[in-house]
Amino acid sequence: MTLTAEPHNARTGRGAEYIARAAQAATVIETEANAIEQAATITDTAFKAIADAGLFWILVPEEYGGAGLDIVSAFKIVQEISRADGSTGWAFMANACSMGVAVGFMNQDGAREIFAPPERGITAGMIVPTGSAVRVDGGYRVTGRFQFASGSAHASWIGAGFVVHDDAGNPIVDAEGTPDCRIGFLPRAEVEFLGNWDVMGMVGTGSYDYRVEDRFIPDRFTMETFSTVPTRPESVYELGLLGIGVGGHAPVALGLAQRALQEIAGIVENKVRPGYSTVVGDSELFRLDFARHEALYRAARAYVYEAFGDAEATAAAGGEISAEQRARLRQTATWAQEVAGEVVTFAHRWAGSATVRNPSALGRCLRDAAVATQHALIDRMTLVEAAADIVPAYRR
Known part of the structure; x- marks a missing residue:
């Protein structure tokens, strides 16, 4: 893939400024990691570090007081926060990416009301259309039970995906039989949280269940679920709902892999094991294994940022993001998870008992x-689907 243009923020250095802010916030998050897991959500201290640095709004346009970053800069921030703590990185990604989707595709009167100062709202919630709604004057009345509201404990607006029904309770469909699916955002006070977050990993994401019961959502706070036409002119939104929303999982995976490499490099420095003539870190077997997995991490990192940077650059130059480019966004989002799994497992195997006792950063x-x-949206079937548009590029 060849870069056709360079995103505006990469040229101006604005992205670098916010990446540096993320590194500062990460030092606070690392010290809070144990407390975050115990609380099952981001602590107030960690939240303040992220909010005070302006990081939640990295994909909100400068016009609304956000950073207005390009996608690669935004994802590097997600990676750094995830390196500090996986749960915080996941929840932060859910907030930042859902805001990118909302502000890029929502009615701009509604977007301004939610995100512009002095409110500077933060969104979270399930946008898959599992709820139902009926059309009423000026908006929709929505009902539904939703799961996995990552980052919702500190969000001021909660998303709810729904299918529009007629008065008889039947889904409204178009000429091709496609249901009318939409996403709406409600003030936090209008949502009932149900808890139900007792899990083995990503404990601190606060991914609670919640209920919306016959609540009115004005048109200005809604958007089409499968919209392909942004309401904002910035090139980042041309990546689409999947490019931004699903793509954000890739830098979380990269952050986990990076942290695992950092942890195991320190653990084996003085670790002694039976059968080794020197400390584990100096053994040829460990060094071989480390070099292979470190290369795998770097390859994944390079490809993720190449694929997303290339797609946004095409849009910035006035071109249309191709089917192959979009397929590569899906490919990298899933593949990065596989790489993280391999790298973290490698580190765990060499760590011995260091991951067994809590608290343990590598155990987390x-x-x-x-x-x-x-996650359902990074199932391996996404690779099967992506291959359909990638394979032709190799045919002569």
């Missing part, structure tokens, strides 16, 4: 990576 990486791979 292991459990977080195991949960991350289970």
